[in-house]
Amino acid sequence: MAQQPLSSAQQPTDIYGGDEVSALVLDPGYCHTRAGYAGEEMPKQVIPSFYGHTADGRDIFGDEVIIPRASFEVRNYMNRDSVVEDWDVATKIWEHLLVKRLQPERPTPASKNGLNNVNDNDGDVAMEDVLKDENGGIDASLLEKPLAESPLLMTEAPWNTAKAREKAIEISMENWGCPAFWLSRTPVLAAFAAGKATALVVDIGGANASVTAIHDGMVLKRSIQRSPIAGLWLSNQIRAMWETCEPKVEIVPTFMVENKKPVEAGAPADVRLRNFGFPIADSFRAFEEERLLTEFKESVVEVWRGPGRYQGPNEDFARSQPGRVFEMPDGSNQMWREQRYKVAEGMWDETAAYPITGGGDEGRVSKGQTIPALIKASLEGVDVDLRPNLLSNIVVTGSTSLLNGFNDRLNMELTAMYPGLKIKIHAAGLTSERRFGSWIGGSILASLGTFHQMWISKKEYDENGPGIVEKRCK
């Protein structure tokens, strides 16, 4: 490609920081992994952190390829703590996003094959091995440093392990040749996205709910509180509710439905199911069920706004109120009245939660896990003097916080817990800002002109090794 210099009127602007560099922002979470260019307001690419694993050992990424297939499993490279579990796959999926989807294709002589193809020959071969050993000559030279021009900002959960942090910088420096790297914690970025350097971040995401106090852009370590009371927990509550209600609600995810006919409320479904001719893995089905549950959460589930807790007279009141009708993918439909409040009540009141059958301890909510308890514990971990400031700067983020009525309830609970203190909740109005809060914060941070002093440069990394990330990204 003819790379001619710009006209002389053009000032050289190749300094890291600002829009001048095409920094990338990567925000891996348990449910989705988001990636995009710094300075943009939305991540350009959002794909599930779940990925498909085929019978012949390939890993495939993205919503559009996770479709019913024979001998096909759906896996996740993160664990329920939102910490990377499978680094081999993590490398591949990130590379799929950052290189394949966000970088121009590199001209290869055999134009049919994207440059990434070499990595997928064997699902079990780690990325670095592929580069160094198997494909030594040709591919390495072609592949060399796919991100050599893009600084990378990654996000991590506040409780991320030191080992995982080092691994992250190692991959980006060694495999991709990033010229600069930074690792930042999600609550800090969510606070930035809300325009605050000091905030109490309440992040109710997919796998985890966390409450973290941020002071001047720094995480206050002792304030970090988390619990599994988040999206997946809520899904299980819904499952438990469907399990126990009369008549029992069958979960038929959308992908199984060929077509359906309208039926009366409460009547059995009149549906034609798809016949695949091969068994569908449970993991795939669970992945698809989650879509249905998400829809149910969006349109039916509601948080009891108060006053008071839900259980007791309020439940009777809700029963008398008009409910919402939900039609399942198979066409069966029914009205949900009081249950739609009850299912989310466990977030606030551990006694209201549905017992999860067979879930063991995992599904059970303890008192300390509810959201008010998390906030309380978090504030108790910080200096008394800071608390009023934090309470007047509460940032709510995470997609499960989009539940209808969530903010009202949170406000009510906090007012009851801290009478006399000024409570101010900041929750982005746009759905996407709440879903991608930490990505957006990363996008802002990475595009700030002043941020370029902070990056860990390749040179620093070469001198100090991966340990540098622990020293610098505090």
Next chain:
Amino acid sequence: MSTQTGKWREDQILVICPGSQTTMAQLGCAELTPPAFRIPTRMFKDDEEEDSWRPVHTYKRRKANAVGKAASNGGGAKGDDDEWEYVEDPDSDEGAVYPIQAGRIANMECFLAFLEHVHAKLTTTYHNTPIVLMASPQWTRPDCEDIARYIFEKTKTPSLCLLHSGVATQYGLRWPNMTVVDIGYEKVDVTCIYDSRVVSHKDVGAYPSAEEREISGGEVFTRKLLSLLEGKGFNREMAEQLKKSAVCEVLPYVPDSPKLMELPAENVGPAGVPAAAAPVEPPKIIETAPLTDDDGLNGDKDVVDEDGVLNIANIITSGNTREFLAKKEKEKAEKAKPGRKAKEKAEVDAAAARARLPNSKRTWNMFHYEDFVTEDVPVAPPAAPAPVPTKDVEMGDGAAPADTAAATADGAATAPTGEAKSSEPRADQIPAAAEGDAAPKPETAAPPESTTAQAAPTESAPPASEGQQQQLTEKQTKRVRRDIEVGLERFLFADRAEIDRIATAIYQAVQGIQDMYMRPPCWENIVFVGNGARIRGLKDNIMQTLQARHLVSPSSATMFTSELPSNMGTPSGTGSQTPTGSFTGAPHQLPTTSSVNPLLQAATTASLGVPGGPLGVQQQAGSNAGDMAPSHHFHSQTPTNIKLAAMPNYLSEWSKNGFEEAMFLGAQIAARLAFCIHNLDQSTADAQRLMSLSRVDYNELGPKGIRSHSMLA
């Protein structure tokens, strides 16, 4: 900088819509016509020079006077220099590099060379020519920057407007909220647009995984068709033509039928083949009928034709197919001449009624495969159609002007718009001829001098690229139509897996819109564009699939409540922008200064909030407890209504052309908005300035200026 805007004439603007197979381009957007040029999106690596590209296949070949083997293709370097010559072959795709694959720019170097070729081809002299370039959603930001840099450095263009293909479609069709389903050659893009902003996007097939390219789009159907018919002597080209022909169609979705479609049953057949048991009989290649050009043009697919078409249909439907065909084959073998027996006439009347059955009700139908064969050697019909030298006056240029004339009569068979590859080369020749640049060359190997009547019979050997047998030919070549009987394969090619993938992508794209209140308008305005959507019945089938599978019906449960039924979407459309009111003016004219064009307003306000602008410009977030996004309390389940968006009907040329290429129309409209609207107030002018990157801005900002000064989202 304000001086930069609004000073171009409509006929000066270069509009380019690149696709992975065909690029639509035109200089000027004054008339809002279908594209003047359809250029195959491909370049050929120059053998001689490194890093240089040629627009057409060029090969070295022994000069005609050095008779003998003209078949040396790649340029074997022996012999004297003057014995060899370079020949450009516009129809060959040998060694072609297609820079765009499934929407992605797979080879930037080649793509830039291609852009330069298009630019040079359309703008003959120095012009003050702003460029509107449509970008696929898959183009990455560095891609766009590279393109911007290249264009500003290589051309004299004063301004470049990059336009997202979904947004372009939306401009063409002018609904503020819509779901654009772009069925391309190897990929399908689903883009949801709300209030002129892209709010959700899904694509299928765009990011092929490692080993297998899981493509999606029109090519899938061709391959499926080919796989069904491969054993019966079909090759790719035949499958492609069959797919585009009128006999090939996707049958309506029938929810209850086991195969989800209703295949026509063999109602009279003594052969007694139950229709559901499907295609037992192979398609028969009935005859090779040399046609005059007129025949080819007038040949109507559905009407009785003297040329044996009806007879065959008649015979088939009357049931004696096998016997008759066997007999006929024998006759043919004896006479080596297409047989047309008078006795068959008797059957004509009886069959006439049957022949009038629509295609979808017939188990067999005739497909006219157009081939090019030399004149008087109707040797035994070659099993594989041989692309043979031809006199192009009849085929190329003849077909093109006839397009408009014959478009209606000829049905879609000749695909006036040149659906994908095969018809493009021909379309492409028009400009080529117009420029006097090498009148179209014969297909593969005919010496170029033979284009005009040069009767000296030489042995022109088709350079056996696919192993066709050589034919002794005379120079007079004609277009030949072969009638091929095709059975149920022409319905069965509708790959359910592919349709399901597209339907699922649409479903997930719309349901994936973050803000629920945006979903109903997107469900109610679905449009299908991309030439893959031209396959008969495909759109309808997808829509029927979506409706049968996903539609949420009004529930009886709501009768017992006071609540509004959940299927009542909040009316969130912006009434002022619905076309009914605002399009009453004269067609082809955008309202200018006096009334503010609502589209421009939508566009300009949208571009204020596009990414790349300062973060958080958008609406002020509701930051207090409880107040959610202002006023949008919408929690109903969707979809309760799935509809196609109405197509505008005030552009007759486009109605004829089909709105599958609406993105090109939209690109022209965007071009006007970005470059031709004058006298705007300050804020609108500012917004207009952000629609395109001018040279002044480029000098100031560099290539990255395209991030903010474009219509990429």
